[in-house]
Amino acid sequence: MPRVFQPTGMYLAxxxxxxxxxxxxxxxxxxxxxxxxxxxxxxxxYVYVVSFEEVSxxxxxxxxxxxxxxxxxxxxxxxxxxxxxxxxxxVALQGGRRRGFPKEMAAVSLAESGQGWVGSAIQDxxxxxxxxxxxxxxxxxxxxxxxxxxxxxxxxxxxPPLTGSKVVMTTVETLVPPVATRYMGEVSTTxxxxxxxxxxxxxxxxxxxxxxxGARVLRHGRVAARFTTNGHA
Numbered sequence: 001m002p003r004v005f006q007p008t009g010m011y012l013a014x015x016x017x018x019x020x021x022x023x024x025x026x027x028x029x030x031x032x033x034x035x036x037x038x039x040x041x042x043x044x045x046y047v048y049v050v051s052f053e054e055v056s057x058x059x060x061x062x063x064x065x066x067x068x069x070x071x072x073x074x075x076x077x078x079x080x081x082x083x084x085x086x087x088x089x090x091v092a093l094q095g096g097r098r099r100g101f102p103k104e105m106a107a108v109s110l111a112e113s114g115q116g117w118v119g120s121a122i123q124d125x126x127x128x129x130x131x132x133x134x135x136x137x138x139x140x141x142x143x144x145x146x147x148x149x150x151x152x153x154x155x156x157x158x159x160p161p162l163t164g165s166k167v168v169m170t171t172v173e174t175l176v177p178p179v180a181t182r183y184m185g186e187v188s189t190t191x192x193x194x195x196x197x198x199x200x201x202x203x204x205x206x207x208x209x210x211x212x213x214g215a216r217v218l219r220h221g222r223v224a225a226r227f228t229t230n231g232h233a
Contacts, residue, residue, distance in 0.1 A: 009060045011216045016050030017119045017133045019187035019207035020146040025199035037072035044071040045200045047189050049119020049131050051110045063089035064108035066121035066129045068197040079154035083197045086121040086128050099220050100157025100168050116185050117209040127192040133207040136185030143182050169223045178214030
């Protein structure tokens with residue numbers, strides 16, 4: 001099937017904390033990979049809390065978002081699969097869910113802490129995710145993206161989110177290269193017990209705080225129409 005990619009909202013300025021690390025519990029990681037995806041050679045978890053401070057066009061407006069992703073394989077391609085994506089704006093929620101992103105409304109915050117920056121997402125008094133980057137120092141050209149969607153790694157979603165049979169791939173395209181200030185430190189992550197992603201989280205690996213201005217757009221395209229229960233399209 002030909003891949004026809006359609007753009008959506010444009011992201012012009014943002015700030016956030018993020019980290020990429022190996023899952024603390026490999027068995028839990030494997031259990032969270034749904035068909036038609038399979039485990040990639042290298043198991044990774046990607047977490048972030050971000051404030052999108054300038055976006056376009058209307059009716060999209062600035063909002064905050066958090067997420068937990070796991071690395072997966074789809075056919076010969078490797079990419080990211082989001083497990084949760086709490087947001088603070090209903091336009092972002094509705095637009096994202098149409099493309100398979102598991103967005104839900106929550107209180108999402110991002111602020112400086114004593115030694116760095118901390119972001120969190122809370123829903124009904126339950127901690128969905130907390131990401132803190134501490135003991136941070138500014139980094140310049142030495143920064144190398146650890147394999148996030150911003151470096152071209154695709155995103156795979158199921159439509160409807162988490163349960164559907166249609167696979168949609170999203171890529172992040174850079175229209176205007178970002179001017180960014182980045183800090184590298186130690187990331188710590190946690191969530192309340194009971195969430196399926198909680199066993200994946202860990203602390204002590206490398207994390208980042210980034211403040212960026214440029215122009216990025218998401219592009220979506222269906223890569224498989226249906227799959228059967230044995231995982232074959």
